[in-house]
Structures are given as C-alpha cells and as structure tokens.
Amino acid sequence: MECTIRWVPDAGMAMVAETGSGHLLTMDGAPDGGGRNLAPRPMETLLAGAGGCTAYDVVLILKRGRHDVTDCRLKLEAERAPSDPKVFTRIHMHFVVSGRNLPEAAVARAIALSHEKYCSATVMLGKTAEISTSHEIVAV
Structure with missing residues (x-):
C-alpha cells in the first residue's frame, strides 16, 4: 500500500493525498494553524x-x-x-x-x-x- 501527499501552497495548509489505488483525498488545517478549513483535518x-x-x-x-x-x-x-x-x-x-x-x-x-x-x-x-x-x- 502506498500514498503520496502533496502540499498545495496556494491553499494555505491544504494537502492532497493520492492513494495507491489512484484516488485523491484533500485535507486541510484549522485557520489558527495556517489552514483555510477547506477540507477535513x-x-x-x-x-x-x-x-x-x-x-x-x-x-x-x-x-x-x-x-x-x-x-x-x-x-x-x-x-x-x-x-x-x-x-x-x-x-x-x-x-x-x-x-x-x-x-x-x-x-x-x-x-x-x-x-x-x-x-x-x-x-x-x-x-x-x-x-x-x-x-x-x-x-x-
């Protein structure tokens, strides 16, 4: 099993994970940690x-x-x-x-x-x- 995580600098602290099965999952942080609350933590x-x-x-x-x-x-x-x-x-x-x-x-x-x-x-x-x-x- 594998997964690749990529930070999206233009979106604050958002991260995009690409799973080994080829699916994308977006995550983000809380505003007090530099995130924009655009996706789940x-x-x-x-x-x-x-x-x-x-x-x-x-x-x-x-x-x-x-x-x-x-x-x-x-x-x-x-x-x-x-x-x-x-x-x-x-x-x-x-x-x-x-x-x-x-x-x-x-x-x-x-x-x-x-x-x-x-x-x-x-x-x-x-x-x-x-x-x-x-x-x-x-x-x-």
Whole structure:
C-alpha cells in the first residue's frame, strides 16, 4: 500500500493525498494553524478511515452470513490527548444497522469480529485509545 501527499501552497495548509489505488483525498488545517478549513483535518480523516474500515467489515460479515442488511451507519466520537502528540485516547463507535430480521447476536458478533480481528485501523488505534462500541438494530 502506498500514498503520496502533496502540499498545495496556494491553499494555505491544504494537502492532497493520492492513494495507491489512484484516488485523491484533500485535507486541510484549522485557520489558527495556517489552514483555510477547506477540507477535513488529517486526524478527522484518520478517524473516518477507521470508521469506514469497521463499518465495511460489519456489513461484509453480515452479508456473508446471509443476513438481509440494508443499511449501516456509524457515529464515532473521539477524545485526544491534551498535549503533543495528540493521539486518540478514547473512541466510541455507535453502529445503527438496518435490515430485515437481523438477529441481535449476529450484529453483535459482526461488530466484535471487526473490532477484535479484522479491522486493521481500529486494532492499530486501540494501541493508544480505549475503543468502545454500542449498537442498535432498525427493522425495515
């Protein structure tokens, strides 16, 4: 896996990442740090990536179990250390999984498997942050 980051000087502190798969991602800083608030902060992008990674796992695990999942939403709330390096110290993930006849045990198991085994991003962030999860199921 690779990624190339390029600073965009005309945009203050904006950065453009080109991923190994050829996609572009723009990041920016807060105005008090020289940014112009034109895009997500790098740490927001890191948190979003972890959320995407674990939500992907949960949907895939449920689909492979032949469960009729129709939607998955994930709200992440994170706290960071007060001083540099301001690593994540706590992350809470609340899943809202929708579908037809989704068993509680299957949803809980999918979240646990992602959190404990499959999601590289959350396993890595778990080295500095206490990660907790909760979920609710919405029948459709």
